[in-house]
Amino acid sequence: MTGARPLPGRRLSATLPLRYLLAAALAFVLAALGVPWLAGELAGHYYHPRVLALTHTVTLGWITLAIMGASYQLIPIVLERPIWSERLARWQFVILAAGVVGMVGHLYIAQWHGLVWGAALAGAGVGAHILNAGLSVRGLKHWTFTARLVVLALTGLGLTALFGLALGADKIWRFLPGTMFGNLHAHFHLALLGWVLPVVLGVAARVYPMFLLAREPAGWPGHLQLWGLVLGVPAVVLGLLAESPLVIPSGFLVAAAVAGHLVWIGAIARSRKRPALDWGLRFALTGAAFLPVATAMGLGLALDLLSGPRLGLAYAVLALGGWVSLTIVGMMLKIVPFLVWYRAYGPWVGRAPVPTLAELSWPTLEGVTYGFLVAGVVVLAVGTAAGDAGWIRAAGGLLTGGALGFGATLARVLCHLRATRSLAGAVREAPAP
Secondary structure (H helix, E strand, C coil), X not given: CHHHCCCCCCCCCCHHHHHHHHHHHHHHHHHHHHHHHCHHHHCCCCCCHHHHHHXXXXXXXXXXHHHHHHHHHHXXXXXXXXXXXXXXXXXXHHXXXXXXXXXHHHHHCCCHHHHHHHHHHHHHHHHHHHHHHHHHHCCCCCCCHHHHHHHHHHHHHHHHHHHHHHHHHHHHHXXXXXXXXXXXXXHHHHHHHHHHHHHHHHHHHHHHHHHHCCCCXXXXXXXXXXXXXXXXXXXXXXXXXXXXCCHHHHHHHHHHHHHHHHHHHHHHHHCCCXXXXXXXXXXXXXXXXXXXXXXXXXXXXXXXXXXXXXXHHHHHHHHHXXXXXXXXXXXXXXXHHHHHHHHHCHHHCCCCCCCCHHHHCCHHHHHHXXXXXXXXXXXXXXXXXXXXHHHXXXXXXXXXXXXXXXXXXXXXXXXXXXXXXHHHHHHHHCCCC
C-alpha cells in the first residue's frame, strides 16, 4: 500500500469524488423511479423484499456513496489532511458499487445466498473506505468537533456493515439472537444515528459557516451533540436489540444532540453575511427543518405514542427522504460545480476568459427541482402513513420529476468539462503579446 500513498503536496484528482457523487445521483434517480413502481408494496408493511431493496438503494447507493464522495473532497479542506490513497479509493468505488448492485438485485428477488455475496462485497468496500479515511486523519494534531464526529461516524459505518452482513447471513443459517424486527430496527438506527447523523452534524459545523459566510459555532451545543451521540446511539441500538425500555432515555439523548445541532444552525443563519441564499443552501436548510419532525416522530414511536408499520415507514421517509436526501442534494449542488470548475477552468485562470462558479448553476431548474422534491417527500410521508397507494404514486411522480431535474442540473454542469479543449485551442490561437 505504500506506493498508493499520495505524494506530499499532491492534489487529489477532482474525478475521484465526482465518480462517487454521480453514481449516488444515479441511485437517487432510480430510487425515485421506484416509488411509483412499488406503490402497492409501500402502502403495506415495510418488511417486504422490494421495499428493502428500495431502502438499500437509498441508504447505500444514494446516501453512503454521496457521503463517501463528499468526504474525499472535504477531508483535505475541512480537516486539512491529504487522502491517504487515491488508488484505494478508486478500487473501493468499484467494489462497493458492485456490492450495492448485488444486494439490491438479490433483495428485490428475495434470493438470500446472492444477498450475502453482495453484502460481503459492499462490506469490503466499506472497510476500504474506513481504512482510507482513518489513515487520512491519522496523526491529526488538533481534534476538532468535526474530526471527532467523523471518526465516530466511521465507527458507526463499520458496525452497520458488519451487522448488515450478519442479518443477511442469518436469513440462511439462523444464528442471531433476538427477534427479527428488533434486529432490523437496530440495524436501521445504527445506520441512521451511528453513521449518517454524526457525519452530517460534524461536517455541517464547518461547511455551513463556509457557505453562509458566518462565524463557526462554538460552546455547549457542541458538547451536547458529541455526548448525546456517544451515549445515546449505542443505548438506542442495544435497547432495540433487547426490545427494552432503554430505548426511551437513550432516544432523548439523541434528541438532545439533534437540538444542539439545530441551535448551531440557527446561530450560523443569524450571523451569516451572505445576503441571498442559493438553491443549494435552501435545500440544505430545508433538510434541517425536516430533522426535528423526524426526531419527534422517532420519539413518539419509542414511547408507543405512535405505532404500526405504516407510521414506521413514514418516519423513515421523513428521515431519509426529508432530512438526509434534501441535505445531500443541497451539498451536491455546491460541491459538484466546484469540482467541475476546478478541473475544467482552474488551470486556465489568468490565461483565458473563464466563467465564474455561479455561472455553472441553473437556478430556474434548481428551483423547480426544490418544489418537486419537497412536495414529493411530504406527500410520500402522508401516503405511507395512510397506506394509500394513490397518494404514494402521486408522490412518486413528484419525486421522479425532482430527481430528473436534479440529474439534468448536474448534467449541465458536467458539460463544462468539455471546455478544456476549446480553451486550449483559444490559447494556442491567441496572438502573442
